[in-house]
Amino acid sequence: MNPLDICLEQHRKQAALCFAMDDELGIRHGMSWADFVLLDALDSAGGALPAAELAQELSMPRSRLLLQLMPLEKIGLIVRSVRNDGVRCVSLRPNGRRQVREARETAARICEEVLQ
Incomplete structure (x- = not known):
């Protein structure tokens, strides 16, 4: 297989995973896979990150973030604020922390199914 075909195959697999995650996470937890990944990044960082670091962690431009x-x-899952030093931060609210932790079980199950 040439490099382009490998990349295309990887894209198709990623698209199928995103579709399955969006469907199941949307039905069970009211969030998309992209939202889950963002909330999980915040949770893994202790609940808060500067917006610039979060954008970098998610490999996306700040405008898209x-x-x-x-x-x-x-909907009350996160809060944006500005620290005294002017740095913009994003923090999980208690409801966001609860939802991402509940959704983690669903996401783990789907990953297990996809990888088998």
Whole structure:
């Protein structure tokens, strides 16, 4: 297999995983796979990160991160704030921490099914 075919195959597998995750996480927890990954990154970091670090962790531009954060903030899963030194931060709210931890079981089950 040539490098392009390998990359295309990887993309198809990733798309199938995202589809399965979006479907199951949406039905059971009201969130997308992308939202889960973001919330999990915050949870893994102790519940809060500067926005620039979160964008880097998720390999996305800050403008795209902002678009993803707005609905999560609106439904009360995260809160955005500015520290005294001017650094913009993103923090999990208690409801966000609870939801991501509950969704982790669902995501783990789907990963297990996909990898078998």
